Amino acid sequence: MSAPLERQQKPTETLAEAVIRFCGDSGDGMQVVGGQLTNTSAAFGNDVSTFPDFPAEIRAPAGTLAGVSGFQLHFSSADIYTPGDMVDTLVVMNPAALKTNIGDLKRGGILILNENEFDTSNLKKAGYANNPLTDPELLSKFDVHIVPMTRLAEDSVAGLGLTVKEAARCKNFFALGLIYWLYERDCAITEAWIKDKFGKKPKYVEANTRALRGGFNYGDSTEAFPKHYIVPKAKLPAGKYRSITGNEATAWGLVAGAKRCGKELYFSGYPITPASDILHKLSELKRFGVRTFQAEDEIAAMASVCGAAFAGEIAATASSGPGIVLKGEAINLGVMTELPMVIVDVQRGGPSTGLPTKTEQADLLLAMYGRNSDSPIPIVAAATPGDCFYMVQEAIRLAVTFMTPVFFLSDGYLANGAEPWRIPKFSELPPIEVKHPKPTADGVLNGYADADGKYLPYKRDAKLARPWAAPGTPGFEHRVGGIEKRDGTGNIDYAPDNHQHMVDTRARKIANIADSIPEQDVFGDSRGKLLVLSWGGTYGAVRAAVEQARHNGRNVSHAHLRYLNPFPKNLGKILGQYEKVLIPELNTGQLSLLIRGKFLIDAQPMNKVQGKPLLVRELLERFDSML
Amino acid sequence: MAVSTLPMVKPEDFASDQAIRWCPRCGDYSILAQAKKVLAGQGIPRENIVFVSGIGCSSRFPYYLNTYGFHSIHGRAPAVASGVKLTRPDLQVWVVTGDGDALSIGGNHTLHVLRRNLDVKVLLFNNQIYGLTKGQYSPTSPMGKKTYSTPQGSVDNPLAPLVFALGCEATFVARSIDIDTTHLTATLERASKHKGTAFVEIYQDCNVFNSDAFKYAQDRTQRDDNIVYLEHGKPLIFGKNKDKGIRVNPGTMLPEVVQLGQGVTEDDLLFHDEKSPDPSMAFLLAKMSKLHGMPEPVGVFRAVERPTYDELVNGQVATAVAAAKDTLDDLFNSGDTWVVA
Numbered sequence: 001m002s003a004p005l006e007r008q009q010k011p012t013e014t015l016a017e018a019v020i021r022f023c024g025d026s027g028d029g030m031q032v033v034g035g036q037l038t039n040t041s042a043a044f045g046n047d048v049s050t051f052p053d054f055p056a057e058i059r060a061p062a063g064t065l066a067g068v069s070g071f072q073l074h075f076s077s078a079d080i081y082t083p084g085d086m087v088d089t090l091v092v093m094n095p096a097a098l099k100t101n102i103g104d105l106k107r108g109g110i111l112i113l114n115e116n117e118f119d120t121s122n123l124k125k126a127g128y129a130n131n132p133l134t135d136p137e138l139l140s141k142f143d144v145h146i147v148p149m150t151r152l153a154e155d156s157v158a159g160l161g162l163t164v165k166e167a168a169r170c171k172n173f174f175a176l177g178l179i180y181w182l183y184e185r186d187c188a189i190t191e192a193w194i195k196d197k198f199g200k201k202p203k204y205v206e207a208n209t210r211a212l213r214g215g216f217n218y219g220d221s222t223e224a225f226p227k228h229y230i231v232p233k234a235k236l237p238a239g240k241y242r243s244i245t246g247n248e249a250t251a252w253g254l255v256a257g258a259k260r261c262g263k264e265l266y267f268s269g270y271p272i273t274p275a276s277d278i279l280h281k282l283s284e285l286k287r288f289g290v291r292t293f294q295a296e297d298e299i300a301a302m303a304s305v306c307g308a309a310f311a312g313e314i315a316a317t318a319s320s321g322p323g324i325v326l327k328g329e330a331i332n333l334g335v336m337t338e339l340p341m342v343i344v345d346v347q348r349g350g351p352s353t354g355l356p357t358k359t360e361q362a363d364l365l366l367a368m369y370g371r372n373s374d375s376p377i378p379i380v381a382a383a384t385p386g387d388c389f390y391m392v393q394e395a396i397r398l399a400v401t402f403m404t405p406v407f408f409l410s411d412g413y414l415a416n417g418a419e420p421w422r423i424p425k426f427s428e429l430p431p432i433e434v435k436h437p438k439p440t441a442d443g444v445l446n447g448y449a450d451a452d453g454k455y456l457p458y459k460r461d462a463k464l465a466r467p468w469a470a471p472g473t474p475g476f477e478h479r480v481g482g483i484e485k486r487d488g489t490g491n492i493d494y495a496p497d498n499h500q501h502m503v504d505t506r507a508r509k510i511a512n513i514a515d516s517i518p519e520q521d522v523f524g525d526s527r528g529k530l531l532v533l534s535w536g537g538t539y540g541a542v543r544a545a546v547e548q549a550r551h552n553g554r555n556v557s558h559a560h561l562r563y564l565n566p567f568p569k570n571l572g573k574i575l576g577q578y579e580k581v582l583i584p585e586l587n588t589g590q591l592s593l594l595i596r597g598k599f600l601i602d603a604q605p606m607n608k609v610q611g612k613p614l615l616v617r618e619l620l621e622r623f624d625s626m627l
Numbered sequence: 628m629a630v631s632t633l634p635m636v637k638p639e640d641f642a643s644d645q646a647i648r649w650c651p652r653c654g655d656y657s658i659l660a661q662a663k664k665v666l667a668g669q670g671i672p673r674e675n676i677v678f679v680s681g682i683g684c685s686s687r688f689p690y691y692l693n694t695y696g697f698h699s700i701h702g703r704a705p706a707v708a709s710g711v712k713l714t715r716p717d718l719q720v721w722v723v724t725g726d727g728d729a730l731s732i733g734g735n736h737t738l739h740v741l742r743r744n745l746d747v748k749v750l751l752f753n754n755q756i757y758g759l760t761k762g763q764y765s766p767t768s769p770m771g772k773k774t775y776s777t778p779q780g781s782v783d784n785p786l787a788p789l790v791f792a793l794g795c796e797a798t799f800v801a802r803s804i805d806i807d808t809t810h811l812t813a814t815l816e817r818a819s820k821h822k823g824t825a826f827v828e829i830y831q832d833c834n835v836f837n838s839d840a841f842k843y844a845q846d847r848t849q850r851d852d853n854i855v856y857l858e859h860g861k862p863l864i865f866g867k868n869k870d871k872g873i874r875v876n877p878g879t880m881l882p883e884v885v886q887l888g889q890g891v892t893e894d895d896l897l898f899h900d901e902k903s904p905d906p907s908m909a910f911l912l913a914k915m916s917k918l919h920g921m922p923e924p925v926g927v928f929r930a931v932e933r934p935t936y937d938e939l940v941n942g943q944v945a946t947a948v949a950a951a952k953d954t955l956d957d958l959f960n961s962g963d964t965w966v967v968a
Contacts, residue, residue, distance in 0.1 A: 045967065189963055233967075235967075238968055239966070240960065240964055240966050241964060241966070241967060242959070242960070242962060242965075243963065252958070259955065266710065266713065266714050268710065285958075286943055286944045286947035286948070287948055287950065287951035288948075289944060290944070291713055291714060291940060293709065293710075295706065295709070295739075296735055296739040297735060299703060299706065299736075300709070300735070300739070304706045304709045306699065306707055306710060307679065307699075307706070307708060307709060307712075308711065308714045310677075310697050310707075310711060311711045311714045311715040329700055330700060330703060333699060337697075423964065424959065425956060426956050427956075454644070470715075471674065471677050471695040471711070471715060471718050472674055472675055472715065472717065472718060473674055474672065475674070477673055477693050477695050479643070479695075480697055481689075481696075481699065482682075482698065482699065491645065492690070
């Protein structure tokens with residue numbers, strides 16, 4: 001079955017972009033086909049942005065509203081920033097998926113329904129009194145295609161000796177094949193993936209390939225679809241690309257960052273959604289010297305990171321809100337002992353267990369203040385999935401340069417979302433300087449000692465960073481710990497003036513980082529009516545909205561923060577150049593609080609906490625109301 | 628001039644410049660002194676030794692040694708030590724902890740370090756009280772113990788540290804007594820040489836908040852009838868006149884005290900086998916308690932070999948590194964890629 005598929009000459013229509021969503025039961029394989037459509041579209045040369053949305057339960061009862069899983073992909077011939085507000089083509093595998101997703105389909109949009117799952121039992125589970133397939137309103141509002149996908153998938157694989165259940169399971173690839181035909185995509189990448197994935201079971205390779213082609217041929221040969229669509233390649237900057245998710249980019253960034261330090265990575269974590277993938281990815285990368293340790297709990301993961309940092313390694317952990325809370329005490333041990341380490345927080349909806357699989361940006365103040373006493377920690381945040389690669393390396397750079405724990409904030413949307421990523425060359429990433437003090441040949445401590453020749457573990461450099469002497473280095477034996485210590489000697493010291501000095505010094509050291517990070521840039525005008533200030537995973541939606549508003553002649557500019565503590569040193573000046581400042585966030589106003597507190601300006605918050613990303617439409621409406 | 632190129636052989640060479648802040652007559656002084664003897668005798672340079680502790684009186688220990696040291700947070704010393712040992716298996720790592728630190732707030736970490744068999748030496752100073760916080764009952768305090776937080780007496784069933792350790796199938800489990808300096812030195816030396824997690828419970832007198840909790844095991848006039856020294860391959864004999872022994876009752880399969888003579892010979896007694904792959908007999912010995920009218924064994928309960936956790940973790944990394952065929956650039960370029968001109 002390797003010959004390319006022949007196509008009929010149905011008419012094609014060229015589109016600038018398209019938003020497709022697959023939705024069905026969490027057992028229907030929607031994430032798999034969503035991922036395949038992403039890779040195929042990215043490899044074709046479109047810009048892509050994805051939004052996987054799945055329930056927290058591994059398998060909620062089949063057919064129920066709680067069990068619906070969806071994957072949305074936006075692909076385009078131009079730069080795009082978001083998975084799209086509204087859907088052009090919605091593929092619906094069961095009544096529950098229809099009920100929970102139909103509200104996002106554009107009026108007149110293509111609606112493809114799997115007829116076979118609209119039986120009495122599934123309709124009841126979804127709460128439909130009447131079968132929506134015969135609902136005249138639905139049929140008039142959308143371009144509806146009722147396709148018996150389960151039966152057609154079963155027919156495609158007939159004769160392979162599959163059980164009825166196995167045959168029915170191929171329906172997701174049938175749906176994918178249909179979309180491939182509808183949007184002129186090539187099946188080759190997915191066929192290669194199927195071969196790789198099911199290679200040991202030729203029966204399944206054949207079945208899924210046949211189902212994929214069955215769907216493709218269905219679109220091509222039946223009269224159901226009069227035309228299909230082409231979304232031409234996007235004009236991305238020249239280079240070699242791949243598709244990457246935020247969690248992948250974070251894992252690779254950690255490995256690359258450690259290597260830039262001339263070291264190997266130590267990573268300890270405890271399984272937690274949506275951060276576990278970072279642990280999984282790194283566990284596969286032992287060949288690059290990566291040591292991973294799945295600790296007994298979040299506390300142990302963080303404490304072991306403190307131990308590894310003391311031992312002289314690049315050490316990191318990753319978790320999400322409930323785990324970060326548990327780590328707080330050990331993070332503060334890192335603050336007190338002034339050891340370098342990276343804490344990745346893949347934020348999710350909260351409080352408590354909250355919404356494990358849904359996104360939110362509500363841990364900013366946790367990272368900033370969520371520990372006992374005054375314990376400043378630098379915070380950086382990624383803007384896009386691919387940006388995770390770079391910002392987590394920034395976290396490593398700041399950690400080793402300033403001898404401090406550093407927070408890297410990601411979120412569920414970045415972690416699971418994918419975008420095309422221009423592949424960097426490792427050799428083009430500059431080395432990160434790491435200094436471990438060593439004695440000279442005659443045993444002199446080289447400027448790190450007091451008059452008696454004793455090592456001073458808290459003797460600070462111009463940046464106020466203390467030296468990082470690793471165990472095994474003779475003459476530099478020293479003790480660190482969580483008790484307040486005297487600057488210089490590191491000996492326990494409870495004296496009032498010393499504590500004041502140490503609290504002030506730790507704060508000044510972190511504040512001074514502003515001199516070692518890039519200045520804030522602004523998209524749009526350097527002064528004007530409205531500045532939109534955002535951070536983290538909302539970058540795409542905000543940038544898309546600002547571009548659109550400017551296109552419509554609105555005086556709106558955009559600054560997106562990737563450094564949140566300290567802020568870039570020109571930020572105050574920038575904020576003063578606009579009549580109004582709007583701060584959209586997926587929380588109840590955390591950056592707003594920081595900005596209003598620090599700069600005493602009347603910044604306006606715009607907040608949403610629904611477990612979903614911001615929509616461009618929502619932003620445009622808010623801009624209009626402020627201008 | 629702090630750098631020494633000479634091999635350090637004297638215990639004083641391991642003293643730091645810090646004044647020791649334990650209460651006068653605290654049992655910790657003796658433990659520190661014996662530990663220095665062992666450190667001086669093992670021939671490992673002090674820069675290759677790391678002491679990690681949690682919180683509590685015992686956890687001040689690292690400040691008084693001039694090795695590398697990390698005074699961490701309450702209960703987490705085994706986790707901190709895991710980070711040190713996994714990244715730097717070349718270092719000798721010690722954990723110093725107490726009954727509250729290791730068995731209450733840090734119980735989970737103690738459990739996991741023991742089951743994994745990380746190559747660290749864990750010294751648990753058991754004084755059956757919270758000393759640093761001034762006298763609350765601990766997980767090892769006996770039922771009925773009256774403290775500031777239990778004015779009517781504790782209603783918590785006490786935990787036996789060695790029963791816990793053997794339940795985790797620790798590979799080296801021992802007990803000693805703070806002022807029994809010869810025995811303590813020998814025990815610490817055994818622990819220092821063990822490859823894997825070495826767990827040593829040390830009866831330690833908190834003379835301020837729980838004075839004489841272990842008097843029965845420390846006092847010269849009482850101890851011979853209350854403790855039984857374990858020696859590998861030897862029968863369990865104790866008593867001032869060496870006339871009592873421990874036998875496994877063939878009916879109950881539990882240890883019992885028997886009088887030697889009167890038809891009972893040494894051959895009828897339990898012979899200690901610290902190398903038994905099965906920890907069950909060691910478990911029964913660890914269950915022997917003064918609380919139940921039995922003498923308490925001291926010495927090495929168990930000493931078996933098993934691959935260490937740090938070896939296994941680093942072994943997987945080494946195997947993967949040796950078999951590596953790709954660079955980071957290859958990794959970045961793997962899978963589906965495309966070129967934009």
